[in-house]
Amino acid sequence: MSGAEKIQVKVTEVTPLNALVTRFRFEAVDGSLLPTFSGGAHTVVEMQDGGITRLNPYSLMSDPYDQSAYTISVRRDDAGRGGSLFMHNQVKTGDEMVISYPVNLFSLDLRARKHLFIAGGIGITPFLAQIHQLEHFNGHWELHYSCRSEALGSYADELSHSHPNKTHIYYDDQDQRIGLQHLLEGQPLGTHVYVCGPKGMIDWVKSTAEAESWPADNIHYEEFLAPQPGKPFQVKLAISNKTIEVGEHESLLEAMEREGVDAPYLCRGGACGQCETRVIDYQGNFIHRDHWLDDNEHASGEKIMPCVSRFEGKTLVLDH
Amino acid sequence: MTIQFNDESFRGDYTFRNSDWAIQRFPFPFHEDSYMYSVNMEQHRGGPKGSVYEQRFDVDEHYVSEMKDRALVLDQDPLRCQSLPHMTLAGWDLLELIMVSKSEDYPDLFELNRDGNRWRWVNKPLRIDHTFTFLDETTLPYGPMEYITRQAQGDFAILDQRDDMLWMDAGMVTTQADWSLDFDIGMNFFEWHAPVPKAHEMGIFVRALKFLLNIQQGAPARRLNWTMTVNPLLDTSPENYHKWGIQKTELTPENIGRKQHLRVELQTFFRLPRSNALVFPIRCYLCAFEDLMTVPKWGRRLHRVIRDLPDELATYKGFIDNRPLMLDYLSKFDDGLPTSLGIWPDRETEPPLQK
Numbered sequence: 001m002s003g004a005e006k007i008q009v010k011v012t013e014v015t016p017l018n019a020l021v022t023r024f025r026f027e028a029v030d031g032s033l034l035p036t037f038s039g040g041a042h043t044v045v046e047m048q049d050g051g052i053t054r055l056n057p058y059s060l061m062s063d064p065y066d067q068s069a070y071t072i073s074v075r076r077d078d079a080g081r082g083g084s085l086f087m088h089n090q091v092k093t094g095d096e097m098v099i100s101y102p103v104n105l106f107s108l109d110l111r112a113r114k115h116l117f118i119a120g121g122i123g124i125t126p127f128l129a130q131i132h133q134l135e136h137f138n139g140h141w142e143l144h145y146s147c148r149s150e151a152l153g154s155y156a157d158e159l160s161h162s163h164p165n166k167t168h169i170y171y172d173d174q175d176q177r178i179g180l181q182h183l184l185e186g187q188p189l190g191t192h193v194y195v196c197g198p199k200g201m202i203d204w205v206k207s208t209a210e211a212e213s214w215p216a217d218n219i220h221y222e223e224f225l226a227p228q229p230g231k232p233f234q235v236k237l238a239i240s241n242k243t244i245e246v247g248e249h250e251s252l253l254e255a256m257e258r259e260g261v262d263a264p265y266l267c268r269g270g271a272c273g274q275c276e277t278r279v280i281d282y283q284g285n286f287i288h289r290d291h292w293l294d295d296n297e298h299a300s301g302e303k304i305m306p307c308v309s310r311f312e313g314k315t316l317v318l319d320h
Numbered sequence: 321m322t323i324q325f326n327d328e329s330f331r332g333d334y335t336f337r338n339s340d341w342a343i344q345r346f347p348f349p350f351h352e353d354s355y356m357y358s359v360n361m362e363q364h365r366g367g368p369k370g371s372v373y374e375q376r377f378d379v380d381e382h383y384v385s386e387m388k389d390r391a392l393v394l395d396q397d398p399l400r401c402q403s404l405p406h407m408t409l410a411g412w413d414l415l416e417l418i419m420v421s422k423s424e425d426y427p428d429l430f431e432l433n434r435d436g437n438r439w440r441w442v443n444k445p446l447r448i449d450h451t452f453t454f455l456d457e458t459t460l461p462y463g464p465m466e467y468i469t470r471q472a473q474g475d476f477a478i479l480d481q482r483d484d485m486l487w488m489d490a491g492m493v494t495t496q497a498d499w500s501l502d503f504d505i506g507m508n509f510f511e512w513h514a515p516v517p518k519a520h521e522m523g524i525f526v527r528a529l530k531f532l533l534n535i536q537q538g539a540p541a542r543r544l545n546w547t548m549t550v551n552p553l554l555d556t557s558p559e560n561y562h563k564w565g566i567q568k569t570e571l572t573p574e575n576i577g578r579k580q581h582l583r584v585e586l587q588t589f590f591r592l593p594r595s596n597a598l599v600f601p602i603r604c605y606l607c608a609f610e611d612l613m614t615v616p617k618w619g620r621r622l623h624r625v626i627r628d629l630p631d632e633l634a635t636y637k638g639f640i641d642n643r644p645l646m647l648d649y650l651s652k653f654d655d656g657l658p659t660s661l662g663i664w665p666d667r668e669t670e671p672p673l674q675k
Contacts (some may be wrong), residue, residue, distance in 0.1 A: 005538035035537055038596040064594065101538040107596040109482055110406035133594075136455070137409075217483055266534065274534060 002264045003044060003055070004100040007034065011095045012069065021122060021154045022088055023061075023073045029096055033067035037102035039130030040222070043070065044100040044268065049086045052250075053257070056083040057224055057267055059125040059196075060102060063132035070099070073154060075122040080226055081249045103266050106196070106222035108133070113190030115141040118178065118205055120197020121148070124155055126222060127196065131163070144178050146170040146197070180205065184212045194220040224269030225289055227251035230310045237261060237320040238280050252306035261320055263306065270308040277304050277318050284313010322428060325384040325445055331392075336552035338611055342381055346607045347372045348615075348663045349544040349584050353624040355633075357519050361531055364542035364588050368664075372586055373542070376421040377472060378603060379429065384445050386473050386495070386554065393494040393555050394470075399502040400557075401466050403478070403490035410478045410490060411465030412455055413592035414599050418468050443471055465490055474586075474603030477501070479509075481598060484533060488512055489597075495554040495604045497547045497583060498638065503558070517632040532598060537591045544663075545585040548639040548646075552581055552606045571642055576649045577610030580642070582622070609649065617660065617670040619653030626650060 013025035028034055037060060047054040058072040074087045091097070106126050108115060115134065117127045124145055134141050143163070147153040149171055159167040170176040184193070193214065195205040202221045209219045229249050236243045237256065246255040253275055256263050266272040270290030279302055288298040290305035297303050304311070304318070328335045338346070367373025372380075393400055403411055419441055423432035431442040437454040448471065452459035460467045469476050469492035478490035486509040493501035504512040509529050519525060535541055549556055550568045571579060586603040613619045626634075626646055634640040655674040660666050 004536045036593045037537070038594055041596075101536060102593070103536055104596045107481065110409060110480070110595065266536070272534075273530075 002262050003266065004103050006046075006098050006100060009070075009097055009099050011091055011093055011097060013071075014091065014093050017073065017154050018152050020152060021073050021075050023071055024087065024091065025069050025071045026097070026099060027069045034070055035101060036067060037064045037129075038104050038107055039064055039133035040106035040108060040126045041102035041104035041129070042106075042126075042224070042267070043072065043102055044266075045072070045087070046098040047083060047086045047090075049082065049090070052082075052254075054081075054083045054086060055254075055265075055268055056087075056226075057269055059106075059129070059222075061125040061128040064129050065132070065136060073122065073125050077226065081229060083226075103272075105267055105272050106194070106220065108194075109192045109218075109220065111190075112192035112218075113140065114188055114192070115139065116183075116187060116191050116193045117141060117143040117145075118180075118193065118195040118197070118201070119143065119145045120195075120201040121146075121152075122154065123195075123197035123201075123222075125196075127194070128155060128159075130194075131159075142166050142168070144168045144170070144183065146172065146176075146178055146201070149173040180208050181212065184209055184214065192218045192220060194222075196222045199223060222271070223291065224267060224271060225291075225308045226269070227254075227308050228289065228310075230287065231312060233311050233313075233316065235311070236315070236317045238317055239320055246310070251308065252304070252310065256306065256320060263320060265307060268307045270305055273305075275305055275307050277306055277320060278302065279304055279316070280319055281315060281317040282311070282313065283315040284311060286311055323379065323381055323383070323445075326381045328382070328385045330385070330389045330552055330554040334551050334553075336382070336385070336606065338607055339381060343607065343611045343614060344665065345371055345380075346612070347544055347584050347586055347605055348612070348618050348621075348665070349546040349582075350621050350625050351663050352661060353621050353659060354628050355625045357522060357524050360543045361541045361589075362543070364540040364590075372603075372605065375425040376540070376588075377418055377425070377474075377601070378586070379422070379426055379445075379473065383473055387446060387471065389554050390470060390492075390494045397559060400494045400559075401469070401492045402501055402505050403463055403465050404480075404506065407465070407478055407480065407490035407595075407597070408457065408463065410480070410592050410595035410597035410599070411463055411468075413594045413597065414476065414478065415464040415468040416454070417590060417592065417599070418472050422472075446471055465492060472601075474601050477600040477602065478592075479532075479598045479600060481533065481596060485509060486529065486532060486598060494557075496557055496602070497545075497549075497585065497604075498556050498558055498561070500558045515636075517636050518630070532589060535589050535591050535598060537593050540588055540590040542586065542588045545587055547583050547637045548642075549581045549583040549606065550579055550642075552608070554604060554606075556583075568638070568642060571645055573645065573648060576645060577613070578608055580609045580646065580649075581606045582609070582612060609646075613653045615665040615667065616653075616673050617666055619650070619673065620655065620657060621659050623647065623650035623654035 008029040009026035010029050012027045015023040042057045042059045044055050044057050062071040074084050076088045077084045156169045195202050202223050233246050244259045246252050264274045266274040273292045287310040289308040372378045419432045422430040429444050433440040439454050440451045442449045475493045479486040480489040488504045488507050491501045513525050584605045588601050590599050
């Protein structure tokens with residue numbers, strides 16, 4: 001079986017936070033305690049949306065040591081493929097769902113003398129759990145959180161209220177900007193910086209930190225990509241001896257799963273490397289979108305990450 | 321079932337013995353008549369009733385005596401237990417995992433009562449009844465990893481996971497097959513495996529690392545590894561090689577059945593939830609050749625495996641000099657009949673020795 005272990009849960013609260021973000025609370029169906037986890041972990045939520053099974057990863061934002069419930073926050077993406085819309089429009093209190101055990105691809109480096117968190121928008125969620133974790137041990141942290149406006153600043157008020165000296169909020173519509181270079185220059189030795197947000201923000205923090213000579217090991221980021229729609233294409237699966245169609249609004253991984261192929265996965269967002277697949281033959285162009293393969297591998301035509309990457313062309317034969 | 325704990329020694333007079341029960345359940349590591357490295361991982365989710373695979377942490381008749389031996393080793397060499405400062409949370413993870421597992425799997429031997437962070441731990445075989453505060457080191461006599469691994473058979477390596485790599489950042493290592501925590505502490509996965517022959521060329525470690533990095537919460541894994549030890553010594557450490565290395569020269573045709581032991585490690589791997597570290601328990605089982613030979617299938621197979629093992633592996637595992645002596649002894653238990661696949665003794669179906 002692919003993916004992490006599963007947990008049967010019941011939705012016990014659905015809380016709209018603002019125009020875009022809704023929070024969901026899950027408790028175990030059988031009333032048992034949920035596993036503890038480490039801050040930065042995500043869960044993969046299974047959605048039965050008509051005939052389609054959607055599997056979307058969401059960061060766990062609740063206190064990792066609170067075993068009574070998990071919470072996630074979902075930002076509605078009207079242009080997306082429908083997972084967030086399903087959560088917003090279909091999921092109601094009392095529904096039963098299946099989620100995965102926690103998987104952490106964005107762990108705290110516990111050697112850090114200080115943890116510097118930089119969040120953009122819904123990228124705040126993994127930091128909420130990490131802050132809970134650090135607060136249990138009087139950990140040294142500081143948060144810089146950029147959001148569009150006060151109305152859309154999820155959890156900004158709570159954070160400012162609970163941790164007034166450690167939380168710094170920046171509102172785009174008030175022309176407030178994180179003074180990143182100055183911020184990084186002022187950090188004590190042994191600080192680790194973590195960034196979660198839109199791609200542009202991650203690149204900005206990475207390149208600024210590198211330019212300031214931060215060691216690569218001290219820079220951490222998480223960016224889960226949602227698979228993007230694209231032109232339909234055909235794939236031949238050599239081992240299962242099937243030819244399948246990948247539709248406009250589904251990923252290659254989802255199409256394989258629909259056809260009963262048990263392909264490995266964890267993050268479903270181009271980050272973890274689990275679904276890496278060998279290309280046996282192709283004639284056409286890859287649309288690589290993952291963070292896992294390096295540029296040379298992307299150019300080689302030998303590998304593809306079916307969770308987020310696509311193909312345009314005549315023939316594609318995969319080792320599945 | 322209630323386990324009768326042996327009072328025995330793993331040094332000096334070597335009174336260690338396996339009962340018939342322990343021989344029956346010995347994790348014989350060869351599933352076919354030859355051996356080569358492989359990433360032979362499987363899920364660690366129970367196994368046949370009474371086997372060493374059944375519980376998350378196997379407890380057997382050697383438990384109490386092994387813990388006494390561990391205390392002796394630590395008295396003489398405290399550096400066998402080390403934990404870098406950032407690994408304390410992983411130590412609590414391990415304490416929780418072992419206490420919860422043992423109290424659920426062996427309720428007649430271990431009890432855990434939890435009221436929030438106030439925990440009461442009862443270990444009947446070791447006569448411990450201790451109330452402490454979870455996540456508060458000041459309420460334990462040792463750090464959390466040392467406290468619980470003084471009460472758990474086998475060695476424990478705790479590996480921090482950072483930047484797609486595993487780091488040997490904590491451990492309790494007193495029953496090891498000739499490696500040293502004090503030497504390896506802080507090393508990464510490739511560094512501490514550097515001495516292993518052949519496996520690097522075979523790409524074994526790259527694949528093994530990829531597998532281990534992806535072990536997730538709730539889905540532990542396991543494998544067997546093996547070597548040879550003269551006398552039932554738990555502590556075959558490099559630190560004490562001057563004491564035990566010489567014993568390898570004391571084998572004779574008369575004493576080999578009693579003195580030569582097959583040493584098997586049941587290696588398990590668990591993702592630790594609070595720290596996201598990986599714990600690698602390495603449980604050592606010893607069995608004398610003469611006891612192994614009571615199982616006809618194992619007698620036939622062990623001879624064939626040792627006979628055909630490449631020289632590099634026999635050298636790395638430290639028995640190349642004694643191999644001729646071993647083969648003289650083992651060949652008496654190999655009548656050339658075929659053996660069934662798999663590690664189990666199959667006493668009912670395998671024929672008795674035909675010579």
